[in-house]
Amino acid sequence: MSEHVHAVHPEPDMVQLLTPEGQRVDNPDYPLDISDDEIAGFYRDLVLVRRIDTEAIALQRQGELGLWASLLGQEAAQIGAGRALRQHDMAFPTYREHGVAWCRNVDPLTLLGLFRGTNLGGFDPREHNFNLYTIVIGAQTLHAAGYAMGVIRDGAVGTGDPTRDTAVLAFFGDGASSQGDVNESFVWAAAGNLPVVFFCQNNQWAISEPVERQSRVPLYRRASGFGFPGVRVDGNDVLASYAVTRRALDDARNAQGPTLIEAYTYRMNPHTTNDDPRRYQLGSERETWKLKDPIERVRAYLTREAKLGPDFFDDVEQEARKLAEHIRSGCRELPDPTPESVFDDVYVTMPDELREQRTDFTEFVAEVSA
Amino acid sequence: MSDTPMTMAKALNEGLRKAMERDPKVVIMGEDVGKLGGVFRITDGLQKDFGEDRVIDTPLAESGIIGTAVGLAIRGYRPVCEIQFDGFVFPGFDQIVNQVAKFHNRSAGLVKMPITIRIPSGGGIGAVEHHSESVETYFAHTAGLKVVACSNPSDAYWMIQDAVADDDPVIFIEPKRLYHAAKADIADAPTALYQARVVRPGQHVTVVGYGGTMSTLLESAKVAAEDGIELEVIDLRSVSPLDIATVIESVQRTGRLVVVHEAPQSFGIGAEIAARVTEQAFYSLEAPVLRVTGYDTPYPPSRLEHEWLPNLDRVLDAVDKALEF
Ligand SMILES: Cc1ncc(C[n+]2csc(CCOP(=O)(O)OP(=O)(O)O)c2C)c(N)n1
Numbered sequence: 001m002s003e004h005v006h007a008v009h010p011e012p013d014m015v016q017l018l019t020p021e022g023q024r025v026d027n028p029d030y031p032l033d034i035s036d037d038e039i040a041g042f043y044r045d046l047v048l049v050r051r052i053d054t055e056a057i058a059l060q061r062q063g064e065l066g067l068w069a070s071l072l073g074q075e076a077a078q079i080g081a082g083r084a085l086r087q088h089d090m091a092f093p094t095y096r097e098h099g100v101a102w103c104r105n106v107d108p109l110t111l112l113g114l115f116r117g118t119n120l121g122g123f124d125p126r127e128h129n130f131n132l133y134t135i136v137i138g139a140q141t142l143h144a145a146g147y148a149m150g151v152i153r154d155g156a157v158g159t160g161d162p163t164r165d166t167a168v169l170a171f172f173g174d175g176a177s178s179q180g181d182v183n184e185s186f187v188w189a190a191a192g193n194l195p196v197v198f199f200c201q202n203n204q205w206a207i208s209e210p211v212e213r214q215s216r217v218p219l220y221r222r223a224s225g226f227g228f229p230g231v232r233v234d235g236n237d238v239l240a241s242y243a244v245t246r247r248a249l250d251d252a253r254n255a256q257g258p259t260l261i262e263a264y265t266y267r268m269n270p271h272t273t274n275d276d277p278r279r280y281q282l283g284s285e286r287e288t289w290k291l292k293d294p295i296e297r298v299r300a301y302l303t304r305e306a307k308l309g310p311d312f313f314d315d316v317e318q319e320a321r322k323l324a325e326h327i328r329s330g331c332r333e334l335p336d337p338t339p340e341s342v343f344d345d346v347y348v349t350m351p352d353e354l355r356e357q358r359t360d361f362t363e364f365v366a367e368v369s370a
Numbered sequence: 371m372s373d374t375p376m377t378m379a380k381a382l383n384e385g386l387r388k389a390m391e392r393d394p395k396v397v398i399m400g401e402d403v404g405k406l407g408g409v410f411r412i413t414d415g416l417q418k419d420f421g422e423d424r425v426i427d428t429p430l431a432e433s434g435i436i437g438t439a440v441g442l443a444i445r446g447y448r449p450v451c452e453i454q455f456d457g458f459v460f461p462g463f464d465q466i467v468n469q470v471a472k473f474h475n476r477s478a479g480l481v482k483m484p485i486t487i488r489i490p491s492g493g494g495i496g497a498v499e500h501h502s503e504s505v506e507t508y509f510a511h512t513a514g515l516k517v518v519a520c521s522n523p524s525d526a527y528w529m530i531q532d533a534v535a536d537d538d539p540v541i542f543i544e545p546k547r548l549y550h551a552a553k554a555d556i557a558d559a560p561t562a563l564y565q566a567r568v569v570r571p572g573q574h575v576t577v578v579g580y581g582g583t584m585s586t587l588l589e590s591a592k593v594a595a596e597d598g599i600e601l602e603v604i605d606l607r608s609v610s611p612l613d614i615a616t617v618i619e620s621v622q623r624t625g626r627l628v629v630v631h632e633a634p635q636s637f638g639i640g641a642e643i644a645a646r647v648t649e650q651a652f653y654s655l656e657a658p659v660l661r662v663t664g665y666d667t668p669y670p671p672s673r674l675e676h677e678w679l680p681n682l683d684r685v686l687d688a689v690d691k692a693l694e695f
Pocket residue numbers: 096135136137172173174175176177203205206207267271401430432454458461
């Protein structure tokens with residue numbers, strides 16, 4: 001293996017409905033009839049999830065979180081996909097889908113426990129139809145396929161009843177596309193014509209490895225080999241991400257089977273708060289992507305075309321400040337787990353021998369701290 | 371050997387460099403091992419100096435990393451695989467257990483698998499889930515694999531070279547919380563790779579550990595000594611094969627044994643040592659062999675890891691129990 005192969009075209013056939021300058025463009029395959037109010041709603045989402053991210057990073061710097069995986073730059077991909085979901089659809093995130101969590105009405109504080117080290121997730125995925133974060137790369141794509149198998153067995157596909165038909169949305173990264181689990185989930189989805197949509201955020205990097213390390217073809221094209229459609233969408237365009245995901249989810253609900261969506265975007269921050277991209281990334285690349293900012297283009301549209309004035313933007317800013325305060329104070333108040341809770345929920349029925357260990361442990365901790 | 375003391379991270383880096391200089395068939399492969407030098411910087415600078423042919427940033431797939439290492443080994447190469455974090459070895463588990471471990475045996479001894487699998491291991495760094503696991507027991511339970519753990523810079527420097535040079539596959543456990551702990555001098559010559567070492571002599575209780583627990587054991591010995599209790603501290607260095615002779619020799623003098631590891635207790639390395647000591651030195655024992663280990667639970671959220679891990683208090687408590695028995 002010598003120099004890596006630069007075979008990935010930069011931006012082929014990418015669905016875009018809003019240019020970086022804020023111009024609406026039409027795409028006959030993805031007609032989008034959407035009101036300015038709805039676009040303003042997307043803007044609000046984008047700003048708020050960016051604020052969640054900013055606050056979490058600050059909390060990590062202050063030692064309140066052990067780690068944070070930033071979504072900066074990927075807001076549009078996530079909000080577009082998240083808003084395309086219906087309530088009874090199910091989402092399977094990685095560890096970076098804070099924007100999707102937002103769309104599922106998951107309180108950002110719920111996400112912080114994992115990163116603060118007060119729990120290992122600790123919420124019921126069925127409450128908001130949003131699965132626990134999955135750190136082991138790619139594992140969740142198979143869970144999504146299995147969930148979709150259950151959906152079919154329950155007769156919740158292709159009935160034509162919008163309150164019944166259900167789709168599953170599985171997230172993963174460009175790096176994850178190399179994992180066996182991800183490829184197996186493609187096989188399962190194709191073989192079973194499963195109602196699952198694979199949403200790959202190609203943010204160009206898997207920690208220090210550029211996407212060329214993982215693939216010689218654009219990632220969306222992988223789908224054709226498995227026998228289902230693949231599409232590349234401008235991941236910094238919330239309208240395109242919304243329209244493309246909505247259509248793929250509709251297909252899934254209508255028993256048309258899986259789709260792979262590649263949201264072409266960029267990781268604007270380090271991989272996590274532990275990472276130092278100066279060792280492997282050119283700063284100029286980031287500067288280029290800055291011009292494609294997912295929020296600026298919506299703001300430009302709303303200002304120029306929808307004629308929204310400062311009142312609207314001030315309101316959103318006000319709301320973002322409140323959310324930030326909620327996260328800051330809420331994070332510090334997250335309860336520390338009690339030592340004996342380590343033994344909770346290891347089994348549904350705790351074996352006696354583990355109960356004994358728990359007793360020894362709690363007595364010992366009490367003795368030491370006395 | 372070297373005039374400048376170094377951290378364990380640097381010692382591993384230097385050891386790998388030596389191994390690559392010595393044998394052109396040595397290749398390093400893993401996620402982010404190239405430009406980044408690995409997330410812990412253990413391979414820092416190696417790609418720059420040895421080229422992308424010998425330090426390979428692989429696609430993100432552990433089964434792929436190990437499986438291709440098997441192919442490279444069949445072809446006569448000597449792969450050194452880096453698994454980014456302990457919890458991520460499992461997608462490669464099948465390749466390790468079914469292929470790496472068994473190939474020599476299946477080929478009637480005709481094909482060697484001189485593969486080293488480096489795994490930054492264990493907890494204590496406040497990480498999120500899957501980043502603090504102790505996975506050595508799974509591999510120690512697998513015939514065909516050798517499992518070693520370094521606990522200080524000098525051992526790290528020598529052990530990694532010996533592991534790479536070994537014609538058998540070696541699981542190389544690196545306690546990540548010691549990577550950047552105190553610097554130390556590198557010894558002029560190695561201790562044999564599969565040999566335990568008495569790191570502190572004492573006559574009252576033998577305490578045995580390896581890898582990340584060794585700093586806790588040495589600290590415990592210091593504190594115990596203030597109360598006039600002399601612990602004999604043994605660093606196993608190799609978990610499999612197990613140098614039980616060194617442990618037995620010590621127990622024959624002290625009559626008391628405490629085994630410490632971070633990995634969960636049940637069916638673990640402590641159990642194996644207890645069994646062998648009971649079999650081979652039953653009449654020397656003045657007390658049952660005691661274990662101080664991780665509990666039989668998933669690794670806890672980081673806010674609880676210091677209570678969960680074998681710590682000073684827990685080790686000293688076990689020492690007291692062994693003495694009071
Ligand atoms: C099975 C497994 N191997 C390695 C890791 C360590 N790791 C965490 S994130 C990451 C890169 C992931 O890249 P990508 O899939 O592109 O997603 P991104 O983080 O860029 O969103 C790696 C190697 C892991 N979490 N799981």
